Amino acid sequence: MRVWDEAGGESAWTVGPSFDTVAHPYPNPNNFIYSPADPNAGAPMQFFDDVDGDSMNGDPFYDPASSHEWGWDMNAANGLCLPGGVPPLSSCDYYANDASPANADPIHSYGSPGLYRVTLIVQDDVGVCAKEKGVTVFPPPSSTWQEISPF
Numbered sequence: 001m002r003v004w005d006e007a008g009g010e011s012a013w014t015v016g017p018s019f020d021t022v023a024h025p026y027p028n029p030n031n032f033i034y035s036p037a038d039p040n041a042g043a044p045m046q047f048f049d050d051v052d053g054d055s056m057n058g059d060p061f062y063d064p065a066s067s068h069e070w071g072w073d074m075n076a077a078n079g080l081c082l083p084g085g086v087p088p089l090s091s092c093d094y095y096a097n098d099a100s101p102a103n104a105d106p107i108h109s110y111g112s113p114g115l116y117r118v119t120l121i122v123q124d125d126v127g128v129c130a131k132e133k134g135v136t137v138f139p140p141p142s143s144t145w146q147e148i149s150p151f
Contacts, residue, residue, distance in 0.1 A: 032120045032131060040140045041113045047072060048105045049120060070096040070104045071121040089121055110137045 003011045032049055039045040049070060071089035089095055094106040110116060114137055121130045 032118075032133065034118075034135060038138060039110070039135070040138050041110055042140055044107050044109045046105060046107045047118070047120075049122070067125055068098050069123045070094075070101075071123075072103070072106055072108075073119040073121070074108050074110075075116050075118070089123060092121070113137050113139045 001016070002013050032047060034045050034047045036043075036045060069089050071092035072094040074093045093108070094103040096103040116135045116137060117132055118135050119130055119132045121128065123129075
């Protein structure tokens with residue numbers, strides 16, 4: 001067997017007993033996206049979960065009998081929420097579940113330019129996974145000035 005990580009790194013070959021993998025061992029926040037792609041400080045941006053297991057995406061592994069939770073930490077350096085429930089996902093900047101899914105795709109703005117580490121944590125009855133991504137926020141556009149003659 002050989003495995004690859006998300007950056008394309010690969011392991012050495014290994015030999016062991018045979019095994020079967022389950023079709024959906026845990027929720028998979030394979031990616032999340034945000035819009036606009038080049039956000040400015042002070043401007044709202046929307047984050048979209050794009051998660052395997054999300055019924056809205058028509059995922060074949062979605063189990064309507066399973067409970068689902070989403071937690072968004074909009075600056076992972078603050079450690080508001082961590083995978084595994086300590087502290088619980090409900091302490092994240094944005095929290096959603098099947099009963100109240102409104103914050104599964106939150107709208108957020110950053111007051112200052114910079115690089116922010118955003119983490120999406122997804123949990124279902126089978127397990128929990130997280131995906132972290134750097135989001136660069138740019139300074140707001142400068143004002144356009146027009147020179148007007150005083151006379």
